[in-house]
C-alpha cells in the first residue's frame with residue numbers, strides 16, 4: 306500500500322505521562338483511506354490530525370453506518386513498539402462491517418495501516434508504567450444521501466491517543482448495576498459488532514447506573530432478561546465453585562480479544578472454563594451462598610476490572626470482600642506482562658513493529 310505523508314507544521318506539546326487519563330489527548334497525525342464503489346480502497350494518507358469536513362447529508366450522521374475498533378501499542382523494555390493480536394481486530398472489523406453492509410478492509414491492509422501510523426507517531430507512545438498508545442480505527446458512511454440504503458462511499462480513519470490506566474485509582478474492584486429495564490442487544494441484531502449505534506443505545510442505562518453510584522452496567526439477554534451477557538465495554542467472567550463461566554459468543558455478545566486471551570490462559574492453567582448461559586438468579590444465589598469467588602470484566606481499555614459488588618433489583622452481593630481476587634490479579638499480571646513485553650509470550654500474541 307502506498308501511503309502519502311503530509312507532515313504537520315506545528316507539533317503539539319506532549320502531555321504529562323502521569324496524568325494521561327483515558328482518551329483525552331490525540332497525536333499530531335491521523336491516517337485516512339477512502340473507499341468508493343467501483344474503485345475500492347484508495348488514497349491512503351497520513352495527514353495532520355484535524356477536523357473532518359463532512360457533507361451534512363453524510364449517511365453516517367443519519368443512519369449510523371459506523372464501526373470501530375480499539376487496540377493498543379506498547380513500548381517493551383528494549384524500546385521496541387509492540388501490538389497485541391492486531392489480526393483479531395482486523396477480522397472483527399470485517400465481521401462488524403459485513404453486518405452493517407459496509408465494505409471489508411482486508412486484514413493485511415488494516416495491519417499495515419495501523420503499523421504505519423503507530424510507527425510514524427511512535428514518539429507519542431508513553432513509557433510510564435501502565436501507559437500505552439490507544440489506537441482507534443473507525444469507518445463510516447460518507448455518501449451524501451438521506452435515502453436508507455448502504456452508502457457507496459466510506460472513510461477508514463485511524464486516530465491515536467496516549468493513555469494511562471483506564472481507572473485512575475488502579476486495579477480496584479468496581480460496583481456493577483445489573484440492568485433489568487433496558488437491553489443492549491438481541492440475537493439477530495448488532496450485539497456482536499463494534500458499531501457506534503450499540504453505544505448510543507446503551508448510554509441511558511449507563512447514566513442510570515452512575516446516578517445510583519455504580520461504575521458500569523451488567524446487561525442481561527434481550528429476550529428473557531435472565532441470562533448475564535456482558536458489561537458496557539467489557540466481557541465478564543464469573544468464578545463460581547471450581548468453574549469459570551462467561552457468556553457464549555452467539556450473536557448478542559461482543560467477541561473480545563481480551564476475553565479470548567484470558568480464556569486461553571485459564572485453560573492452560575488447568576481451570577475448568579465454560580462458555581455457557583448463566584442466569585442472574587443462579588449468579589445472585591452463588592453470591593449469597595458463598596460459592597461466587599471472583600468476578601471480573603475483560604477489555605482492551607481496562608485489561609481486567611475486578612467486580613466488588615453487584616446490585617440486581619436492590620439485592621446486593623459483595624464479592625471477595627470487595628478486594629481484587631488472586632485469580633484476577635494473576636490474569637492481570639500475566640496478560641499485561643505479555644502485552645508490555647516484560648514476560649515471555651508463548652502464544653506469539655505480540656508483534657513488534659519493524
Ligand SMILES: *Cc1c(COP(=O)(O)O)cnc(C)c1O
Nearest residue numbers: 538539540559561562563604605
Ligand atoms: C470492545 C468491547 C469489548 C472488549 O473487547 P476487547 O477486544 O477485549 O477490547 C467487550 N464488550 C463490548 C461491548 C465492547 O465494545
